[in-house]
Amino acid sequence: MNLEQERMNILSQAVETRRREIMHYQINIDNYEMAIAEIERNYGGNADMVEFAEHLKDLLASSVREQTKEQILLMVIEKQLEVADVG
Numbered sequence: 001m002n003l004e005q006e007r008m009n010i011l012s013q014a015v016e017t018r019r020r021e022i023m024h025y026q027i028n029i030d031n032y033e034m035a036i037a038e039i040e041r042n043y044g045g046n047a048d049m050v051e052f053a054e055h056l057k058d059l060l061a062s063s064v065r066e067q068t069k070e071q072i073l074l075m076v077i078e079k080q081l082e083v084a085d086v087g
Helices: 003-042 047-086
Strands: none
Touching: 003 047
């Protein structure tokens, strides 16, 4: 296998890894949003749960930020693969 083919294999694997990471972040995002809504709906009077909801909001913001980073990297890798297919 030549180096260019190896590079393409690595990039192809990286695409799948990034897609999975994006999916994992989305699962966490959905879970955090649903948990926050549940706490606001049913546990607003419980100080511990309100504090937990605040923690979840921080985790939500972090997950959204990290997912966006993964999406950017996925786009860049896909562009490299497209250029290689054209070239």
